[in-house]
Amino acid sequence: MNRRHVIRALGQGIGLTALAVAMVGCAGNDAPLETANVGQISEYRLGAGDALRVIVFGEEQLSGEFRVDGTGKVAMPLIGEVSAKDRSTRDLEKEISTRLAAGYVKEPKVSVEVLNHRPFFILGEVRNPGQYQYVNGMTALSAVAMAGGYTYRAKEDYVLITRGADPKKEIRRAPITTSVMPDDVVRVPERYF
Template sequence: MARTHSLVYALLIGLACTACAQRQPAVEVFRALPSQPYTLGPGDKLRVIVFSQDNLSNIYAVDAQGRITMPLIGTIPATGRTTTDLAKLIEQKLRSSYLREPRVTVEVETYRPFFILGEVQSSGQYPFVSGMTVQTAVAIAGGFSPRANQNEAEITRQLGGKVVIGTVPLTYPVQPGDTIMLKERWF
């Protein structure tokens, strides 16, 4: 009987020590993949400028299917492309039927939102702000809840067509479309 109690106490002490131990951030999950330029996705709003063609220049939203719709050339797939790639595709479509030497520029007018869940005052969807970190995202969501782990967060991100999840410090940069999860602390 005494041996069972000793085993239970040892197990409880071991669990308590494990809970108190600092885990190393798994930022390597994101670093292991090659750095890639920003790619467009649903929710982005784009400023498309076709030089000398004011009737084609406008702000276009990337729809839920990942496309934009422009006059004369119709729908164009945008998801997964950079702004430069999309500009070249629009030039190609305009050149094939309507303009001799079209020059197109595409800029991101408004980035798609980020999402924050878990131990924050107000979970939800928020507009992305350039230069944002996990810490600023928490501030936008009203701050930490009383039970929040204030040392790290979990980010879910699409990279290269794959969903990647990693634990990161609060100073880690956030990208448009990221989902941030703040977990509850142990003690």
């Protein structure tokens, strides 16, 4: 629905609720296509809320389970806060190793693994919309399955997705085979016929 249609609808006295419903119905068709597919999604990037296990081999007192805080940092023994936001686990391993090697541990060997990922969100025409725990390798179709499947009104050939990593939070139309990442919002649109 373009600006001219909105102005005409307001001029004809259509209620705001009806206008909002009409605009939501059109959002799926007007949304730009998602360009990334399953093979193009990059390595998992850490963010606030991720639970991590950090192992410094041979140094039990420096190892443990840590959570990425709201500012995107992990508080580590001896070296203090380490920035984890938007980094891979390999990047974080290198950063921790470098900082430990600077006067604390001789030739540190560090391993970082994600224990619990941040959630993703699914809305619209699914049986149980809400927040769900991210699982590696997820697609929009597996997200729908986690949410109990489609309702009878669901449009099943694509989803609308807002990427958590997108600073513009643009809604994009994507095939059901598209990858889902933590913080993404997936919406299954309603079919009208």
